[in-house]
Amino acid sequence: MNRSSRPHDEIVVELLREDPELADAYLAAALDEVSLDGGRQALLATLRQVAEAQGMALVAQRAGIPRESLYRALSPAGNPTIKTLLAVLEAAGLKLTIQRV
Numbered sequence: 110m111n112r113s114s115r116p117h118d119e120i121v122v123e124l125l126r127e128d129p130e131l132a133d134a135y136l137a138a139a140l141d142e143v144s145l146d147g148g149r150q151a152l153l154a155t156l157r158q159v160a161e162a163q164g165m166a167l168v169a170q171r172a173g174i175p176r177e178s179l180y181r182a183l184s185p186a187g188n189p190t191i192k193t194l195l196a197v198l199e200a201a202g203l204k205l206t207i208q209r210v
Contacts, residue, residue: 125201129202132159137204150185156194157183159201173198209210 111210125132142148158181160168169176173196182197184190189197198205 118154118161121158122161124161129162132162132201132203135159153183153185153187153189154186156197159203160197163201168197168200172196 136155139152145153165179166176169179174193181187182193
């Protein structure tokens with residue numbers, strides 16, 4: 110099946126799997142837009158796609174949380190705690206940084 114006939118999320122996950130460094134730029138862009146309408150949901154979707162690219166079960170295991178809880182936390186209605194957010198980022202080999210705007 111070619112990319113044009115597959116769902117967007119599936120294609121993004123495949124691209125992230127092929128180029129893990131793409132996750133850095135992808136998450137940075139989502140963080141830049143987090144204060145816009147829909148930005149929080151977009152950030153959660155981005156984190157979910159990064160986790161799916163690395164294997165949701167593996168990321169959940171590394172983060173020390175049940176896989177089902179990870180799916181819930183990163184769902185469009187999710188509201189992960191800072192503890193969960195930091196654990197997921199670390200488990201995915203990433204970290205949150207702060208810069209002055």
